[in-house]
Amino acid sequence: MIKLKVPISEEEIRKLKVGDEVLLNGIIVTARDQAHKLMYEEKPDFIRPYLKESVIYHCGPVVRKNPDGSWSFVSAGPTTSIREEPYEQDIICEYNVRGIIGKGGMREKTLNALKKCGAVYFHAVGGAGALIANAVKKVHTVFKLEEFGSPEAFWVIEVEDLPLIVTMDAHGNSLHEKVLKSSEEKLKKLINI
Amino acid sequence: MELKDAFVELLRRASTDLPPDVENALKAAYEREDEGTPAKAVLRTILQNVELARKNSVPMCQDTGSLIFYIDMPEGEKENFYMSIIKEAAEEATKRQYLRPNAVNPITGKNSGNNVGKNAPYFHISRWEKDEIRVRLLLKGGGSENVGTQYKLPYAPLGAGRDLEGIRRVILDAVYKAQGLGCAPGTLGVGIGGGRATSYILSKEQFFRKIGQRHPEKTLAEFEEKLKNELNELDIGPMGFGGKTTVLDVFVDWQHRHPATFYVAVSYNCWAFRRKTMIIKNGEVTYYD
Numbered sequence: 001m002i003k004l005k006v007p008i009s010e011e012e013i014r015k016l017k018v019g020d021e022v023l024l025n026g027i028i029v030t031a032r033d034q035a036h037k038l039m040y041e042e043k044p045d046f047i048r049p050y051l052k053e054s055v056i057y058h059c060g061p062v063v064r065k066n067p068d069g070s071w072s073f074v075s076a077g078p079t080t081s082i083r084e085e086p087y088e089q090d091i092i093c094e095y096n097v098r099g100i101i102g103k104g105g106m107r108e109k110t111l112n113a114l115k116k117c118g119a120v121y122f123h124a125v126g127g128a129g130a131l132i133a134n135a136v137k138k139v140h141t142v143f144k145l146e147e148f149g150s151p152e153a154f155w156v157i158e159v160e161d162l163p164l165i166v167t168m169d170a171h172g173n174s175l176h177e178k179v180l181k182s183s184e185e186k187l188k189k190l191i192n193i
Numbered sequence: 194m195e196l197k198d199a200f201v202e203l204l205r206r207a208s209t210d211l212p213p214d215v216e217n218a219l220k221a222a223y224e225r226e227d228e229g230t231p232a233k234a235v236l237r238t239i240l241q242n243v244e245l246a247r248k249n250s251v252p253m254c255q256d257t258g259s260l261i262f263y264i265d266m267p268e269g270e271k272e273n274f275y276m277s278i279i280k281e282a283a284e285e286a287t288k289r290q291y292l293r294p295n296a297v298n299p300i301t302g303k304n305s306g307n308n309v310g311k312n313a314p315y316f317h318i319s320r321w322e323k324d325e326i327r328v329r330l331l332l333k334g335g336g337s338e339n340v341g342t343q344y345k346l347p348y349a350p351l352g353a354g355r356d357l358e359g360i361r362r363v364i365l366d367a368v369y370k371a372q373g374l375g376c377a378p379g380t381l382g383v384g385i386g387g388g389r390a391t392s393y394i395l396s397k398e399q400f401f402r403k404i405g406q407r408h409p410e411k412t413l414a415e416f417e418e419k420l421k422n423e424l425n426e427l428d429i430g431p432m433g434f435g436g437k438t439t440v441l442d443v444f445v446d447w448q449h450r451h452p453a454t455f456y457v458a459v460s461y462n463c464w465a466f467r468r469k470t471m472i473i474k475n476g477e478v479t480y481y482d
Binding site for chain 1: 234241304334352369
């Protein structure tokens with residue numbers, strides 16, 4: 001297990017390789033479809049300080065508002081990352097992001113940006129919402145809650161020992177591409193084409 | 194207990210308490226994987242998560258799905274009465290964080306905030322002869338819904354004709370295309386025949402079968418078993434990391450088709466296969482997995 005703490009340097013991130021198990025600590029930001037569209041099209045500055053050398057988490061959480069007005073995460077597993085493929089390459093380089101957390105992996109364009117700008121793709125266990133919410137120790141703030149609704153808002157959260165697996169690294173390797181290729185060969189054999 | 198509270202409880206159970214047949218299948222999958230592999234680590238995390246969600250009564254997955262209700266009721270019962278109480282229950286369950294607000298207006302982009310909206314929840318209502326009301330609930334995750342697909346046979350790219358072999362080919366293709374994106378290991382519901390809409394409806398109804406429950410017709414029972422084993426040879430594995438378990442099970446059913454059409458609809462359910470049943474009889478409520 002490798003412990004990582006935000007802010008993460010480019011040197012640290014380039015040391016990681018596909019298959020590494022990581023425990024992530026520090027302040028990260030959730031963003032999914034609407035947030036990505038906004039970052040891609042308008043490049044807003046309000047989120048810039050939270051993303052610099054930090055990590056974007058593809059997640060639409062179940063949240064609770066506490067009596068004192070603060071927020072807690074109740075269930076918070078990853079959402080499918082591939083929907084952000086059109087946007088992510090620009091966002092990684094524009095905001096100096098060091099990592100993307102999600103599920104299902106991403107494709108060529110994102111893989112190139114990971115290499116070019118120094119970042120990795122971390123895979124969280126899809127559906128493990130209750131377990132991951134336990135690693136979210138504090139909700140610092142939230143942006144665009146009214147406009148986007150709670151699943152789509154930017155939640156700025158502090159995580160402690162969030163368990164992740166590197167499935168795309170900064171050297172052009174992708175576990176997803178490997179499994180795709182090997183399963184394609186097996187499929188061809190099974191249906192004899 | 195008020196009827197509304199009984200429905201809130203049904204929603205709570207579905208969201209937080211994975212049915213034992215599914216959990217056992219995941220445990221068996223965990224035992225099968227080799228030590229030190231990402232597949233084993235994923236299944237360990239999933240099982241810990243299932244336990245934690247049940248213990249703390251919180252959603253096992255933050256995507257608490259689309260709410261699909263299948264209600265069977267005797268003649269004389271009023272549909273609207275039950276639908277409106279269920280809508281109130283959905284709103285209450287959202288307030289209590291058993292559900293995430295998952296109803297979005299596709300034109301304005303606005304989330305209704307309470308899981309209630311146009312066709313949300315969705316109701317399939319039928320009448321039956323029994324003097325009890327059966328309410329079956331499926332919480333269907335969106336990520337796995339996105340990898341569901343429908344084929345029209347013949348399908349040339351796979352050499353799939355209008356027979357069981359053709360059906361086999363497109364199902365293998367659907368799971369290959371899904372990779373880990375549907376939160377593998379998943380469970381498949383397959384609807385063969387019917388029209389565009391009804392083949393999907395039939396595929397979803399299969400999700401009320403228990404893991405391991407084979408089709409009553411011998412040919413299809415054998416087909417399901419064979420297909421499950423072949424799909425697991427694809428080595429896509431838990432979360433698409435590679436591994437021995439890509440699907441937990443395959444449920445197939447058929448209906449008559451128009452001579453000109455031949456549809457095969459494949460619905461994919463994520464590992465968090467959430468279904469619960471509630472029976473209302475003489476004012477008493479009982480829950481089943």
